[in-house]
Amino acid sequence: MKIQMLDLSEQYKSMKNEIMEKMDEVMSSSRFILGDNVKKLEADVAEYSNVTYGIGVGNGSDAIHISLQAAGIGPGDEVITTAFTFFATGGAIVRAGATPVYIDIDPITFNIDPSKIEEAITDKTKAIIPVHLYGQMADMITIKKIADKYNLVVIEDAAQAIGASQHGKSVGELGTAATYSFFPTKNLGAYGDGGMIVTNSTDLAEKASVIRVHGSKPKYYHHVLGYNSRLDELQAAILNVKFPHLDEWSQARRERANYYTESLNKQLIEIIQTPIEKEGNYHVFHQYTLRVPNRDELQEYLKAEGIATMIYYPMPLHLQPVFKDLGYKEGDLPETEKATKEALSLPMYPELKQEDQDFVIQKIIEFYLK
Structure with a gap:
């Protein structure tokens, strides 16, 4: 192709030396799992999102799944979402044991149509997952009002929307939690898979932090069924260079x-x-x-x-x-x-x-x- 959809080579050239230096630091430290680079990125992305907590996980798909589980969403529950999105949104709901309920989109933004939400709510509805498609936030002001009225969890799928805002509110501020993807093609992309949950909920953050390490707390003691889904230290080091x-x-x-x-x-x-x-x-x-x-x-x-x-x-x-x-x-x-x-x-x-x-x-x- 003469003109590619995305060319990451120019970006890499501009920061190659700094990236290689940070990767060498990780290699020399021999600290490869949940080290200081992950902690720094979690803190910086949470602050950037105007929330308290960031929990680095293996990818954006796991970020949605773990958020749902940490929020207590599971078998018998329904989650309202959009069908015009990447498979991970619906897949995460089913992996959590819940049932996706698909509603139509706003033809202007391609995002979930809030006017369709209330008619889809049943006594089994426990959550809404709006997807901030293509980089523009769904109508979170309206969605939050509906969620508050029916006491529903809101997980913002912000895989494509880090840095987006609505009336001065950042991704993550209006929902129970928001999830990011650091897939290489994303606006903030790693050189492999990566993801993060951001939230103001202490309870959700603590549960998500346990779920991402096989449900272990303390180590080798398991009270919930978790997963091996941790943001890699090398990827976090790369993202720390790119984030500014x-x-x-x-x-x-x-x-x-x-x-x-x-x-x-x-x-x-x-x-x-x-x-x-x-x-x-x-x-x-x-x-x-x-x-x-x-x-x-x-x-x-x-x-x-x-x-x-x-x-x-x-x-x-x-x-x-x-x-x-x-x-x-x-x-x-x-x-x-x-x-x-x-x-x-x-x-x-x-x-x-x-x-x-x-x-x-x-x-x-x-x-x-x-």
Whole structure:
């Protein structure tokens, strides 16, 4: 591809020496599990999220699963969430023994539609998992009001949204807990898997810290069934080098997103829908995602021109074969199903060159106006 979805090489070059130095420090210390680098990252990310606790875990999927278990969600419980998300959201609910209840999305943001939540609540409902898709927070103000009214746990799936905020409130401030992924492609990415739970709940933080080490406290004494899911010390060291640059990278993403939007809207505003940042939101643009007609044809056209794009997500969770026993059928979530046929994500990363953006923009305009 001439233009990749994501190129991490420039970022690495800019901090290679510092990263290698920190990795050597870890190697020399011989402290590889839950050491000082993990503790520092947990404290820094919690402070950044305006919450009290950070609990480093093996990946973003485990962060959701462990949060649910620590919040007491299990067999017989229902968890309301969105079907327009990565599999980990629904998978974590089932792994915890609970049942996902999928509701439709807001067609503007692709996020869970709060107006659909109350009608989905039953006496088995114990939690809501809003997903802050593509880097923009779901309507947490409304979701929190509903959760408070029905005494529900809220776990924010913020795998794509570290640094996002809503009316001055950070990810994690309005929910019971929030979960991050440090997968390499994320806005704050490690060089392997990693994740974190952030929360103001002392009880949830303590339970999550025990669950991540096989449910052991003290060591070799197990009162709950836990997992081996710890953030690696080497990955934490790398993330500690990258973390101070996060706000700068988020701003660079926003600038590139604005450039895409302004340029595309000049000629295609009646044809395509560029991302809309809801009032009061700070969108960190993990992905820059369009709604377009003839999506698959456009993707093939761009591919032939050497431009990488991605479809997040081609099949919604409620129609996935693994969830067929839940009884959903095509047509149950019309906005979600429509989005799977129209959403297309363009190249997006902080180092993306304007000349490359110009080429992408030119080819999209050519496709629709040729």
